[in-house]
Amino acid sequence: MSPIKHTRALLLLLTICAFMLAGCAAAAKTNLVPAAASSKLTVTVLDVGQGDAILVQTDGKNVLVDAGPRENSGKLVRSLKSNGVTRIDILIATHPHADHIGGMGAVLEAFGVGKVYDTGQLTAAKTYGNFLKTIKSKKIQLELLRAPSRIPIGREGAALEVIMPAEPFLQATRSDLNSNSAVMRLVYRNFSMLLAADATSEAEERMLAVCEAGKLKADVLKVPHHTSRHSNTVSWLETVKPEAAIATYARENDGRFPHRSTLKRLEKLGARYFNTADNGSVKVLTDGDKYEIRTEK
Numbered sequence: 001m002s003p004i005k006h007t008r009a010l011l012l013l014l015t016i017c018a019f020m021l022a023g024c025a026a027a028a029k030t031n032l033v034p035a036a037a038s039s040k041l042t043v044t045v046l047d048v049g050q051g052d053a054i055l056v057q058t059d060g061k062n063v064l065v066d067a068g069p070r071e072n073s074g075k076l077v078r079s080l081k082s083n084g085v086t087r088i089d090i091l092i093a094t095h096p097h098a099d100h101i102g103g104m105g106a107v108l109e110a111f112g113v114g115k116v117y118d119t120g121q122l123t124a125a126k127t128y129g130n131f132l133k134t135i136k137s138k139k140i141q142l143e144l145l146r147a148p149s150r151i152p153i154g155r156e157g158a159a160l161e162v163i164m165p166a167e168p169f170l171q172a173t174r175s176d177l178n179s180n181s182a183v184m185r186l187v188y189r190n191f192s193m194l195l196a197a198d199a200t201s202e203a204e205e206r207m208l209a210v211c212e213a214g215k216l217k218a219d220v221l222k223v224p225h226h227t228s229r230h231s232n233t234v235s236w237l238e239t240v241k242p243e244a245a246i247a248t249y250a251r252e253n254d255g256r257f258p259h260r261s262t263l264k265r266l267e268k269l270g271a272r273y274f275n276t277a278d279n280g281s282v283k284v285l286t287d288g289d290k291y292e293i294r295t296e297k
């Protein structure tokens with residue numbers, strides 16, 4: 001090989017190496033945890049703007065926790081369809097606030113629904129009345145969510161452990177509807193994810209008082225109340241001790257989310273942080289041992 005050819009070959013080799021390194025860096029951005037060999041359970045924290053909608057899929061079953069705000073219900077239905085949803089086996093309303101149940105009407109219209117779970121917290125809001133009316137007119141089974149209880153999903157052993165609400169309901173809190181919202185721990189073999197709805201500091205205090213610490217521990221946390229500083233207390237977060245935290249909020253929102261103090265607390269815990277405003281929909285894939293997090297953006 002002549003010196004020139006040698007230099008060219010070296011340059012080519014260096015270029016290939018540079019590409020390979022760039023490829024690795026790009027892959028590392030999304031595959032933050034060792035990849036799950038074959039995903040048996042998927043949780044998609046959907047980007048529905050300012051609100052919650054979380055899709056759990058396992059063993060051919062679809063569970064939808066909340067349906068986001070009404071203005072993004074079209075986007076929600078499209079996202080569910082693109083995730084392969086043709087029917088919803090279990091539909092859960094964590095609490096009757098518009099950013100969680102606003103899209104329920106569109107979901108009930110677009111898909112057959114097997115069963116609905118609701119906390120039964122009465123509110124005069126029209127959205128909630130319409131939600132109940134639709135369930136009744138479609139003759140869908142409606143069950144009250146109460147802790148402690150367990151909702152099995154499919155035949156592979158996945159389940160939702162209901163941690164909140166418990167009776168007697170919390171009263172005279174900053175927001176009783178938020179304080180008594182449904183908090184559930186999704187478990188599948190060695191994997192766990194805490195879906196904390198809009199739990200408040202009062203709700204976190206109740207959880208710490210009634211639950212064994214191990215029952216709150218989770219690999220992944222759906223951050224309470226869009227990162228509110230009135231939730232996410234240090235002692236509660238330290239008990240949950242998540243490796244990854246996923247928060248839901250729109251870039252433009254009335255709650256000044258994300259709250260800086262919550263981000264600092266999560267950072268102190270060493271939790272990787274994702275949010276729907278910056279990352280779009282955030283997907284957690286697991287085989288029950290390892291898990292992987294993929295983001296839309």
Ligand SMILES: [Zn+2]
Pocket residue numbers: 051052097099100198225226
């Ligand atoms: Zn909310």
